[in-house]
Amino acid sequence: MSSWAGTFAVVSKDVRSEWRTRYAVNSLLMFVVTAVSIILFALRSADPASDLLAGMLWVVIFFTAMSGMSRVFVSEEERGTTLTLQLVATPTVVYFGKLLFNSVLILFLSLIISLMFQLLFQEFSIKSYAVYVISLMLGSLGFSAASTIIAAIIAKTRSRGTLYAVLLFPLLIIPLMVGMSSTIKALEGSPFGEALPDFQVLAAYLMVMVAGSSLLFDYVWKE
Amino acid sequence: MKVVKYSSIVLVTFVIIAGIAIPTVREPQGLFEFPMIPGLGQKSRNIFFHVPVAWTTVVAFLVSMFYGYRYVRTKNMDYDIKSVSSAGLGFLFCFLATVTGAVWAKFNWGDYWNWDPRETSIFILLLIYGAYFALRSALENEEARARLSAVYSMVAGLTVPFFIFVMPRMMAGLHPGAAGDVEGKGPVLELKMSSNMLFVFLVALLGFNLLYVWMLDLRVRAGKIEYQRIKQQTS
Numbered sequence: 001m002s003s004w005a006g007t008f009a010v011v012s013k014d015v016r017s018e019w020r021t022r023y024a025v026n027s028l029l030m031f032v033v034t035a036v037s038i039i040l041f042a043l044r045s046a047d048p049a050s051d052l053l054a055g056m057l058w059v060v061i062f063f064t065a066m067s068g069m070s071r072v073f074v075s076e077e078e079r080g081t082t083l084t085l086q087l088v089a090t091p092t093v094v095y096f097g098k099l100l101f102n103s104v105l106i107l108f109l110s111l112i113i114s115l116m117f118q119l120l121f122q123e124f125s126i127k128s129y130a131v132y133v134i135s136l137m138l139g140s141l142g143f144s145a146a147s148t149i150i151a152a153i154i155a156k157t158r159s160r161g162t163l164y165a166v167l168l169f170p171l172l173i174i175p176l177m178v179g180m181s182s183t184i185k186a187l188e189g190s191p192f193g194e195a196l197p198d199f200q201v202l203a204a205y206l207m208v209m210v211a212g213s214s215l216l217f218d219y220v221w222k223e
Numbered sequence: 224m225k226v227v228k229y230s231s232i233v234l235v236t237f238v239i240i241a242g243i244a245i246p247t248v249r250e251p252q253g254l255f256e257f258p259m260i261p262g263l264g265q266k267s268r269n270i271f272f273h274v275p276v277a278w279t280t281v282v283a284f285l286v287s288m289f290y291g292y293r294y295v296r297t298k299n300m301d302y303d304i305k306s307v308s309s310a311g312l313g314f315l316f317c318f319l320a321t322v323t324g325a326v327w328a329k330f331n332w333g334d335y336w337n338w339d340p341r342e343t344s345i346f347i348l349l350l351i352y353g354a355y356f357a358l359r360s361a362l363e364n365e366e367a368r369a370r371l372s373a374v375y376s377m378v379a380g381l382t383v384p385f386f387i388f389v390m391p392r393m394m395a396g397l398h399p400g401a402a403g404d405v406e407g408k409g410p411v412l413e414l415k416m417s418s419n420m421l422f423v424f425l426v427a428l429l430g431f432n433l434l435y436v437w438m439l440d441l442r443v444r445a446g447k448i449e450y451q452r453i454k455q456q457t458s
Contacts, residue, residue, distance in 0.1 A: 149378055153371050157361040166357050167375060170350040173343075174385045178393075201389055205382075212381045216374050219295040223367075
């Protein structure tokens with residue numbers, strides 16, 4: 001089996017088992033609704049500025065990533081299927097399969113979060129769609145790259161929930177801050193060239209994270 | 224190691240005495256007077272402590288990463304002991320750099336904490352060290368503990384270049400060398416210091432690094448004894 005076919009086999013296995021229960025997607029959607037309504041209550045009387053809302057958008061994406069991204073490996077550990085997966089697939093295939101699944105999940109969720117922000121906040125008007133879409137995509141992919149390798153580490157420990165946030169936060173600062181700054185530029189309607197340095201940093205972060213974790217994943221996965 | 228031990232004691236003592244006792248005057252003459260750096264004044268003495276300590280923090284982090292890498296390649300427990308000892312010292316030096324920096328910031332910039340890019344970076348480094356030790360305490364199997372914490376320190380190390388090279392140039396900051404600084408790269412990077420000041424600074428850099436090497440050696444030796452003791456108890 002080629003590594004492409006293997007990667008897609010891992011993704012389709014995850015998608016199928018997710019489709020049967022819809023546990024992760026349902027709970028994450030409810031989480032998003034809860035988080036956005038808390039922000040709505042908090043800002044009800046105020047007239048939030050657009051850069052505040054850009055920050056809030058990333059706060060919601062950040063906490064969604066923290067609560068949902070660890071499932072790819074934790075669920076294998078809980079169902080006791082880690083050994084089977086180790087037998088049938090090489091570590092690289094497993095890593096890229098899980099990364100792809102997480103990336104699809106977070107892109108879908110950030111799309112939902114953006115739509116909710118568009119609907120619910122009048123001040124959240126995107127003036128430059130190209131900048132907005134690229135910053136959201138690159139930022140979310142950077143999130144999923146960092147969260148996948150940490151999820152693999154965290155699956156082997158005892159106190160998974162709290163530790164995941166602790167380990168993940170320092171790694172996500174860079175995409176979080178840069179993503180916020182380029183989203184503000186999208187809301188203010190800056191030209192594409194002004195946001196280009198941000199995109200370069202986000203793309204560099206994504207590449208470094210994916211390359212580094214695909215090399216290091218072997219040591220996490222093999223006992 | 225004896226050489227390292229005694230020279231670190233001598234050098235750090237020299238730096239403490241010279242750094243505090245030598246007066247700062249407007250027109251320095253001779254070896255025993257420091258020039259007044261505009262904007263810093265008497266506070267410029269902190270260069271001898273804050274900068275070397277911050278530098279040692281980064282060295283300790285890189286050493287910890289390096290031995291973590293050696294551990295996952297060889298599975299030799301000695302490397303894990305070296306890695307965790309260096310991380311512990313890095314945490315200590317990181318804390319000292321934060322405290323000396325915060326005090327300096329209070330008297331130079333008016334506040335203990337300003338979220339300048341370098342302050343943010345050192346805060347993140349503290350968080351990384353904290354997360355590293357939290358991860359270690361959550362794993363009971365010592366092989367898994369050594370392996371996973373080594374991988375975590377390497378993954379965290381991947382983000383360090385972004386903090387050092389990218390962030391200070393993207394955000395406006397207060398440290399010398401930040402984006403839009405009119406005074407250039409500051410006394411350390413542009414060597415605005417007079418030659419005797421530079422000498423004390425370089426001695427401080429060397430002295431604090433030797434102090435780190437000596438402390439690392441002590442911790443590694445103690446760690447090895449502790450490891451042997453636990454192994455004898457369990458077997």
